[in-house]
Amino acid sequence: MSLTATTDDLAVLSRRVAELTDRVEIAELCDRYTANLDKNRGSDDWLPSVFTEDAHLTFPMGEYKGLAGLAAFQQMARTTFERTHHISANYAIRLDGDRAEVAAHLTAVHVRRREEPDGHFAIGGHYDAEVVRTPQGWRISRFVFDLVWRAGEPPAGKV
Template sequence: MDLQEISDRLEIEGAVVRYTRAIDSGTWDQLDTVFTPDAEIDYTESGGIADTYPAVKAWLAEVLPAFFPKRMHSLAQVDIALAGDEATCTAYFHNPMPMDDGNGGTKVVEFGGLYHHTFVRTPAGWRSRRLHEEIVWKRGI
């Protein structure tokens, strides 16, 4: 592995971490450092929407705090395949989120799955132009 490949891999992994931190902390504008403006995002397997980045960003900012006021991702097994100025990245995730149980208490909803990103090198660095969230398991729903 040469220095450029090491640098590319670290930058892509950093973008995936920034993505989960932005979702968990509700810092929605931080997502601008992860996605291309025309990125396509598909959350349909978890009950969400599939649309372009601007529409999904607005949807996330509205829906996540309303239903899941606290969020916490864990990432594992980040697999990156580089091909010039494009790359694919698949990362395992676990995402437990407490929510109102409808009886004055809380329950924890959990999702486990894979984030499938397609990255492209841009003048601003590596950005995801496609994200598909694959749900492998869920609990508490």
């Protein structure tokens, strides 16, 4: 048995490393989305680090298109809830060159007032997302959330 790698071996290894790198970067993108929902509630500056300019998000309470639409959605969330806690997990990532599909689970707790943490609205479900490789890295171009359960009082006229 030879310890010398062949050109084919190196090509296979290189492709595998690239695939693993893409998977890690896409999972980090999904985590960056939920972390920013909770940590950067006072600003929309983070949106371009997660979404494409023409991103399209679909939730039970409505659809939001483009970065301006996403900013309006975030403003509604900020004025309705003082604090949030989102968890995204169980990523199934299907790579296809510079595009990928992600299926994942999401739970979220929305607290109206810090001094009343028991008065919250919680949800759980799954999402499907399309992501694309951009010069700045992977970004979400489409996001569809499927609500499975909810608990507590939703925002007036929502969900």
